[in-house]
């Protein structure tokens with residue numbers, strides 16, 4: 001079995017000095033556990049500080065990643081970060097299609113496909129985020145929306161099963177992100193089973209599927225008791241290093 005992934009999405013928090021202090025505290029509080037990995041997605045300005053701090057610890061259970069990438073490797077794209085640039089700064093993974101990119105910044109399904117390809121081209125593990133809006137859930141469209149997002153980013157002729165095995169998918173219902181309202185473990189498992197069957201049809205049974213949306217110390221145990229979940233993607237509850245170390249340590253049996 002692949003290790004569980006506990007991924008911290010810092011969003012627009014923690015600049016370089018704060019990030020360095022965070023990593024020091026986290027490393028002091030968290031000893032490696034064989035069955036879990038901890039991934040960190042700091043803002044791009046803090047990526048090198050985080051990746052450097054993790055590398056200095058010499059632990060392969062810790063991974064730094066970037067929150068978003070442009071699909072082009074370089075060029076006149078003011079404000080953007082490409083996969084090769086993130087890789088130079090120490091990233092080994094990239095979030096793609098996070099709901100805030102989709103719904104605050106207007107990222108399209110088509111763009112997520114290009115970004116997944118760009119990440120893979122630079123040897124970064126793409127963490128493709130999918131999930132429905134509340135209105136879509138209430139209209140009974142959850143599985144259709146998730147399928148559309150999977151098809152656009154990973155479907156078609158683009159990715160064969162060997163490549164899909166290197167991708168991570170994160171199911172994050174948009175109504176559960178930052179709201180304190182999380183899906184029940186059963187709600188999450190139902191959508192995870194759907195994602196899993198989509199992947200299995202393409203020969204990618206071992207692709208990891210994470211859950212995200214208001215995951216906390218209180219609910220993580222119940223969520224990870226569902227065998228469908230291969231880990232969690234956590235925003236708010238990952239910002240305090242001691243609390244995050246505790247969540248990772250106690251989050252799974």
Ligand code: PGA
Nearest residue numbers: 177178213214234235236
């Ligand atoms: P949250 O964020 O844990 O604060 O809900 C999760 C995410 O957006 O990845």
